[in-house]
Amino acid sequence: MQGQSKLYKGFTKFNQVQDNKQGDLFEEQWFIQKLDHFNGADSRVWKQRYFVSDAFYKAGGPVFLMIGGEGPAAPAWMQYGTWITYAEKLGALCLLLEHRFYGKSHPTADLSTANLHFLSSRQALADLAHFRTVIAEARGLANRKWVAFGGSYPGSLAAWFRLKYPHLVHAAVATSAPVHAKxxxxxxxxxxxxxxxxxxxxxxxxxxxxxxxxxxxxxxxxxxxxxxxxxxxxxxxxxxxxxxxxxxxxxxxxxxxxxxxxxxxxxxxxxxxxxxxxxxxxxxxxxxxxxxxxxxxxxxxxxxxxxxxxxxxxxxxxxxxxxxxxxxxxxxxxxxxxxxxxxxxxxxxxxxxxxxxxxxxxxxxxxxxxxxxxxxxxxxxxxxxxxxxxxTNEYYGGYDIRSSRIVFPNGSIDPWHALGITQDISPDLPAVFIKGTAHCANMYPARGEDLPQLSLARDHIYVLLQQWMKQ
The missing domain is CATH 1.20.120.980 (Serine carboxypeptidase S28, SKS domain)
Structure with missing residues (x-):
């Protein structure tokens, strides 16, 4: 959902999204990231791209981390989208981290199959964990409440980040997330x-x-x-x-x-x-x-x-x-x-x-x-x-997620909801199933003609975040 999703096979398969001018407003920043988080003997590093917006940040406020997906990270998200509305209301600092191997985040010299061995959701989650730890230390944000956001594959990453690194992330909004591999x-x-x-x-x-x-x-x-x-x-x-x-x-x-x-x-x-x-x-x-x-x-x-x-x-x-x-x-x-x-x-x-x-x-x-x-x-x-x-299902649990403070929004029109969580797992792992909407609809900017149930879903997610920030 970040930038151009590769989750379909239509005519736009190799069509690069027109890179709009938001890039000029939000400066690209670069984070020194480890190539292999699971091998202490490998000290190779690379530069991972990220964006920051402190437009709505209030001292003591939470940190929102938008997770990049299977395409270039789009800086337009630093200005638009429902998460920005939430950030404004909650005084959050907003960060967007591009996924390894996509956009300008190139961990290796090329895309040989040998190099692609470093491309996995597990390495991506470890990237997020290391990024979260170092940035928190550098900016004095260690005891802030961090919230992960993502839609589609990054929606799964948001849920899994909370699942696998609960000490680093307080809550997650996992939109249109296919959590069951098949x-x-x-x-x-x-x-x-x-x-x-x-x-x-x-x-x-x-x-x-x-x-x-x-x-x-x-x-x-x-x-x-x-x-x-x-x-x-x-x-x-x-x-x-x-x-x-x-x-x-x-x-x-x-x-x-x-x-x-x-x-x-x-x-x-x-x-x-x-x-x-x-x-x-x-x-x-x-x-x-x-x-x-x-x-x-x-x-x-x-x-x-x-x-x-x-x-x-x-x-x-x-x-x-x-x-x-x-x-x-x-x-x-x-x-x-x-x-x-x-x-x-x-x-x-x-x-x-x-x-x-x-x-x-x-x-x-x-x-x-x-x-x-x-x-x-x-x-x-x-x-x-x-x-x-x-x-993959053994590692993450598929549909059977045991965690807390993760909300799972899905749309009934979106074919990906078939692999997602569409009913509450527990009061602390609620689903928001939106009739008549498609992929990641709740993440996009609100507009007048939105279905009433879409507006209600956005409000409901905000209320959950408000409650979770107090926990």
Whole structure:
């Protein structure tokens, strides 16, 4: 959620968020961080980027630490967002720490698979712990109450920071946090079906029809010229491998996945593009008879998304994708976060949004297609992946979190809520389930047209923070 989330596979996969000008207002600062927190014999260090705002800080106030995620840390967050409103009310100092291996926080010379061994949620939590300790000492903030904030993967980190380092962090707001690791995550697309249906019951049925027609046509090379034109492909479809076909189908489905995930979220301040394309817009295109059959409408959605993101043509060559994802340079096409995040899914989380459930609209990108990428990109086998995911849940506890003063907000439209905490675990580990909102909605700046339950959720979280500050 910080900067560009890599948790989806739409057209914006390698699209860097327009870096807006907030960077000038908040000076980049650099923290000397350890490369390997779990090996006392390794003294290598690197520079981790962070931002500070003391605009609302009152002596004796709490310290808010926003956790960076799987993309560049966006300094716009030092000025906007619900946490800033809370900071203003509670007199908090605000810090944002960029996640190792993302943005400008480069612990190693490149992104070789050997170097990516230093990329993990555990190392990231140890980064947070060391940062919290040193900054507290330097700024005299050791006995202040520290509160961790994060959305999406950083939401999980916020919860886990409180879980694993309770002596360093007093409370956490873990928004849209997928705390349960899972290799195969077909529930994601099941929620996409329900979220499309909540707009219009016919909508996901039409998407399924369109997807089915396309899958049929891909079996017949005589349709390739038309498909090339319909979807504005960069090169003529030919000798399609199974991986090419899966990559193509996943890319098209990715449009719907991304729009559903961020539906109506107030993301403009981050420099996000395409916020005006909502579930309503996609479903209205899918039900527009004047465009032709469902297949033609599906193609129209793809062209609309390409226009929105200024993509001239669609490159659906899987081998090109492999070349981009295996480029280990910091200047490579996937160094914005794609190579790093997929590594984290292969080595820790899974989260593969496969078409392996009948209760969803898409076909053609099964788990096997996703798992093969782990082997191709990082030489991680299916067995290693399964083992790693089990290990993650063993280490953090999955859904079974034992801690206190962590709140778990989630939105019903957001497909990630399926791996999150949507019911209170205990009075001290409350869930806030917001009907009709998407990914991280409660973190974004408030606006007039917000659903009343979204405004109530923000207020409820504030009341919890107020209570927790007194404990």
């Amino acid at each position: 290799v195969n995550f077909p529930e994601y697309l099941e929620v996409v079906w329900r979220s499309l249906a909540s707009e219009n019951a016919e909508c996901p049925v039409l998407v399924k029809k369109a997807s089915d027609i396309l899958v049929e046509r891909l079996k017949d090379p005589r349709t390739y010229d038309n498909i090339t034109k319909d979807f504005n492909l960069c090169s003529k479809l030919q000798n399609l491998t199974e991986m090419d076909s899966a990559y193509f189908l996943e890319t098209l489905a990715g449009n719907f996945m991304e729009v559903v995930q961020y539906n109506e979220d107030n993301r403009g301040f981050e420099g996000a593009i395409g916020n005006n394309i909502t579930i309503k817009v996609l479903c209205s295109v899918m039900s527009d008879v004047s465009l032709g059959d469902p297949y033609a409408r599906y193609a129209a959605v793809a062209r609309l998304m390409m226009d929105t993101f200024s993509i001239k043509c669609l490159n659906i060559s899987f081998s090109t994708y492999v070349r981009e994802m295996t480029n280990t340079s910091w200047d490579g096409p996937a160094a914005g976060g794609g190579r790093q995040w997929v590594y984290q899914t292969c080595s820790e989380f899974g989260f593969y949004q496969s078409t392996d459930s009948p209760n969803q609209p898409f076909t053609g990108f099964p788990l096997a297609y996703q798992v093969k990428q782990c082997a191709l990109f990082y030489n991680i086998s299916a067995e290693q992946l399964a083992e790693a995911v089990a290990q």
